Amino acid sequence: MHNPPRTSRRTTLTQAQLSARSLARAKRAALRRRTRRIRRTVAGFTASLFAAAFLGVYVQLASGHDPALSAASKRNNPSSLTASVASTSGSSKAKAEAQRAARKRAAAKRAAERKAAAAKRKAAEDAAAGAGAVESTSEEANAEGASSESSSSSSSTTGESSSSSSSTTGESSGGESSAGEPSPVSTSQS
Amino acid sequence: MNQALIATAAGPHLYWITSRAAGIAALILSSLAVCLGLLMGGRLSKRRGPDLRVAHEALSLATLAALAVHGLTLLGDGFLHPSLGEVSVPFLSGYKTFWTTTGIVAFWALALLGLSYYARARIGVQRWRRLHRFTALAWALGVAHSLGEGTDAGQTWFLAMTTLAVLPALGLLLTRWLATPRGAQAQPSS
Numbered sequence: 001m002h003n004p005p006r007t008s009r010r011t012t013l014t015q016a017q018l019s020a021r022s023l024a025r026a027k028r029a030a031l032r033r034r035t036r037r038i039r040r041t042v043a044g045f046t047a048s049l050f051a052a053a054f055l056g057v058y059v060q061l062a063s064g065h066d067p068a069l070s071a072a073s074k075r076n077n078p079s080s081l082t083a084s085v086a087s088t089s090g091s092s093k094a095k096a097e098a099q100r101a102a103r104k105r106a107a108a109k110r111a112a113e114r115k116a117a118a119a120k121r122k123a124a125e126d127a128a129a130g131a132g133a134v135e136s137t138s139e140e141a142n143a144e145g146a147s148s149e150s151s152s153s154s155s156s157t158t159g160e161s162s163s164s165s166s167s168t169t170g171e172s173s174g175g176e177s178s179a180g181e182p183s184p185v186s187t188s189q190s
Numbered sequence: 191m192n193q194a195l196i197a198t199a200a201g202p203h204l205y206w207i208t209s210r211a212a213g214i215a216a217l218i219l220s221s222l223a224v225c226l227g228l229l230m231g232g233r234l235s236k237r238r239g240p241d242l243r244v245a246h247e248a249l250s251l252a253t254l255a256a257l258a259v260h261g262l263t264l265l266g267d268g269f270l271h272p273s274l275g276e277v278s279v280p281f282l283s284g285y286k287t288f289w290t291t292t293g294i295v296a297f298w299a300l301a302l303l304g305l306s307y308y309a310r311a312r313i314g315v316q317r318w319r320r321l322h323r324f325t326a327l328a329w330a331l332g333v334a335h336s337l338g339e340g341t342d343a344g345q346t347w348f349l350a351m352t353t354l355a356v357l358p359a360l361g362l363l364l365t366r367w368l369a370t371p372r373g374a375q376a377q378p379s380s
Contacts, residue, residue: 031240034240034241034244035240035244038241038244038245038248039244039248042245042248042249042252043248043252046215046219046252046255046256049214049215049218049219050211050212050215050256050259053210053211053212053214053215054207054208054211056211056347057207057210057211057214057342058207061203061207066341067341067342067344067345068341069203
């Protein structure tokens with residue numbers, strides 16, 4: 001079998017397909033270029049998107065307007081505690097901690113108030129006791145002069161001291177003696 | 191002086207800022223990728239098919255890269271201190287477990303469904319097309335994660351940006367769903 005000369009075949013093939021091959025090659029190259037361009041565009045878009053988001057969040061945080069950090073700072077500031085708990089959209093952990101801190105603060109406040117009231121009461125009792133002692137000594141001195149009214153005056157002093165102390169502490173049983181009877185002071189004065 | 195102050199204030203939060211920025215970028219990139227995918231699959235755009243495919247592929251890969259940065263940079267965060275398991279395995283994180291799990295599931299679904307493109311000859315083209323439709327579901331999970339757990343989810347700018355990114359994709363998804371006859375939904379779109 002005789003093959004045609006290689007050179008002539010090659011020449012005919014090249015002549016027939018040269019334009020098509022070059023066209024295909026050009027199209028492939030164009031597609032590759034376009035693909036590369038699209039990938040570069042997407043990569044650039046991604047990088048710029050990330051940079052913009054980073055910058056935005058960074059500036060927001062640095063300027064003190066970050067939602068999570070502002071919630072944390074409000075948590076540390078007791079005056080705006082309720083507002084922070086109600087309005088912020090921060091983490092639930094932060095809210096729980098803020099509520100716990102608020103409860104702790106309220107309990108401490110109540111304890112301090114109770115302590116102050118107790119101290120006040122004690123001071124008033126001490127003052128009343130001191131006044132009662134002074135009054136009783138003066139009454140005793142008067143009683144020496146008037147022996148007929150000694151028994152009633154002594155009872156009145158005890159009654160007066162108890163009523164004065166009860167008025168300062170605000171107790172309801174102040175008008176009565178320890179035995180539960182009406183105070184002799186009120187009866188004698190009235 | 192001010193710049194130094196800002197750098198000092200935001201310095202400890204660099205990992206956190208990076209993670210947030212990557213999450214924002216991933217949200218926008220994934221929405222764009224879903225839009226292009228729906229345009230191609232639903233034959234809504236007749237022109238420049240190869241360009242759309244290249245752009246869709248590049249955007250999908252950029253989304254996966256941004257999601258990897260989003261998760262991995264959290265490992266360096268000084269407040270959360272999560273382990274690799276907590277940012278990659280569902281239900282392991284103690285911080286907002288439901289929303290964190292939603293994000294992790296969305297990431298793995300996006301990664302598997304997206305990268306399965308390179309194994310579609312082995313999977314079978316028609317089966318791969320059916321599987322690839324679930325990418326929209328994974329994207330929706332990601333959007334839910336950003337709105338449920340995102341630090342900026344309560345901010346107006348974030349909500350506006352999410353609306354701008356998500357609404358076109360939702361519209362295209364709805365158009366595709368309504369345009370596809372019920373009997374033909376199991377068939378491949380092309």
